[in-house]
Amino acid sequence: MIPNTSAPVRTRFAPSPTGYLHVGGARTALFSWAFARHFGGVFVLRIEDTDLERSTPEAVQAILDGMNWLGLQHDEGPFYQMRRMDRYREVLAKMLAEGTAYHCYSSPEEVEAMRERQRASGEKPRYDGTWRPESGKTLPEIPADRKPVIRFKNPLDGEVSWLDVVKGQITIGNRELDDLVIARPDGTPTYNFCVAVDDWDMQITHVIRGDDHVNNTPRQINILNALGASLPHYGHVPMILGTDGQKLSKRRDAVSVMDYLDKGYLPEAILNYLARLGWSHGDDEIFSMEQMCSWFDLNHLSSSPAQFNPEKLAWINNHYIKAADNTRLADLVRAQMEKDGAQFEHAPELPAVIALMKERTNTTNELAEASMLFYRQPNADxxxxxxxxxxxxxxxxxxxxxxxxxxxxxxxxxxxxxxxxxxxxxxxxxxxxxxxxxxxxxxxxxxxxxxxxxxxxxxxxxxxxxxxx
Missing domain, CATH: 1.10.10.350 (Arc Repressor Mutant, subunit A)
Structure with a gap:
């Protein structure tokens, strides 16, 4: 897709801080970062921390550490949604005043009961619009001592359609979408509302994210349309699958970026490998991030899921270890070797040993172990x-x-x-x-x-x- 030439390219990476930086999230960040760099644009880091039960300062730091280790430096941010509450309240008040949002006093039990009735009759479960204001409609009496949610007044007719830069044309009828809750009873705004307002305020031109967000996109488009905001281009990248063809799982796979630091991988190898999971530049397998930014466009993003191959990653890491500066590698392995009992006094200089040993190792952990033969007393069987x-x-x-x-x-x-x-x-x-x-x-x-x-x-x-x- 050719970017809108009327505005500079602005992309964003917007993780939820509920754990660690997932390799899938890192790939999304890489694609967004590379696209902004290709066009001399701006890469924004936004922390979507409105899930108060799951978001933690430790998880935020894990994301920042992962991004820093990979070298995916943001140009603006990090912005935190919980620090933008005044802005969200301002937009909510505007929508209520303009009639694009309304107060809903249905209790959670009432909403679940209506959905049960719909399921029983073979209908798609959805909010039935009890509190949706319409011309000539008399609303129920407001229950005493019940705080309302705020719902978005989704269009009843028509459809939402966008040309996805990865998946092609996607169209969803508005009747498939109910009136989304955009603020909870305590006034805290919900995910899709915050995302729409943030993308609007931050002038995001291209949203590149995982295809688990496809169902969120029509809701966000409708909210942006209600706000009179311009729409970004959307691109939804397929998930990364494990070696078993299933979605990457923490139980089976190393899914945290920082796991790979602990396992002895170099950040440039991780970036190079992730870049090839869903994007290609001819037959090129090994390339620098400068080359990737020079080549990167959205036309060569794959619409098919990519499969994670640990052996291929190890091969790429071996390439980067062989090319790496020996002093840098020595700094990376020294602490592990000291932990393993290495005796550096009256022993060869570590960078010289690294130069000899690195050809045959796939990770810095292997390199540390292999180099130990120069730093411990021989104890032959x-x-x-x-x-x-x-x-x-x-x-x-x-x-x-x-x-x-x-x-x-x-x-x-x-x-x-x-x-x-x-x-x-x-x-x-x-x-x-x-x-x-x-x-x-x-x-x-x-x-x-x-x-x-x-x-x-x-x-x-x-x-x-x-x-x-």
Whole structure:
């Protein structure tokens, strides 16, 4: 969709602070952010916190932390709906005065009873308009000591139709919509009303959100029309499904963005992966956020649900780990390694170890674990030592240890020394490399033994080979 050229592009991300930043919400935020960046527009962060029972300061902070970690910086906000109550009351009073809203004194029990009667007769349950003012209609007597709700006077006829930038033309008849409660008995406004007023006041031009909001859209359009407000373009993105083809579930899937921080993923990998869940730019799989903002439009949003693939995410994260600055990665893994007992004194510089180890790890957690071999004392299994450190190889190990005292300490010279030792004792590489690995690291799986020896340094190598020298 081509944006309205009469106004700058303004998008928004409007989460409800009832838990954490969900990966689906993060994808919505990413799409909205990238679209605003593409057109040099404004990205607004709005916290929809009118659900007083579920909204918490901790949940608000979790959203802000998630957005900050991902680098999805807002241009305006965060705006909090609970701080806009005076504005909502002003609009409600205007609507009551203009007759586009009215007081309803039906009790919750009366509303439920009317819905039960409708269900019993095969009708769609809806408010029956008892308190809706109409020309020539006599309203019931106002009950004593009962505070009313405020309902929106929804059009009775016609239809609501919009060209959804993802799903195409959507049309819903007004008779499918009843008179929505827009303010509770205590005066607190409800979700759809607040969203409509906020989008109006904040001059939002494009609303990109999950398709669980499709049913809210005709209600919000009707409210905006009643207010004489301009309408934004709407785009409803399909849900993200889990590996089982079902909606992502906290019981089965990691659905909080911050879970991925804890699991050792880089924010640029999460963004790159989420971008490809429902949007594409040709066959491009790996791209920066600068590239995405340059390419991003709404024409290439998919109308089909995307399936979350942990293996694909791990592959993308591996790419970004390999490309990341080694000092940055060292800062990310150091705390975990310290927790695991890493001894950094008289050990190789961590960024140098990271450079060697990162090629074979998919997460920073794996990187921290793999790097530990340089920062703990070797403790090889006795059976492995008996298997690999045999009488046949001891002379070669002693020769190698002796040569380590004088060899120039770089990988090329160490490699040449290894080859010379192998040739002199008629051994194959594994026959010498495996016992060296056990003596130096306590394990059989390491990167190139020459690279490992180089990083440990002469003093550590001589000390750990002293038992065979």
């Amino acid at each position: 006795a059976a492995l030592r008996q298997q690999h450190i045999t009488d046949a190889v001891l002379p070669a190990l002693a020769h190698y240890a002796s040569a380590c005292k004088t060899v120039e300490w770089n990988k090329a010279a160490l490699s040449a020394m290894m080859k010379e030792t192998l040739a002199q004792y008629s051994l194959k590489m594994p026959q010498l490399a495996m016992p060296l690995r056990l003596l130096l690291t306590g394990q059989l799986q390491t990167p190139s033994i020459d690279a490992v020896v180089e990083l440990f340094g002469r003093d550590v190598v001589l000390q750990r080979l002293s038992s065979v020298a």
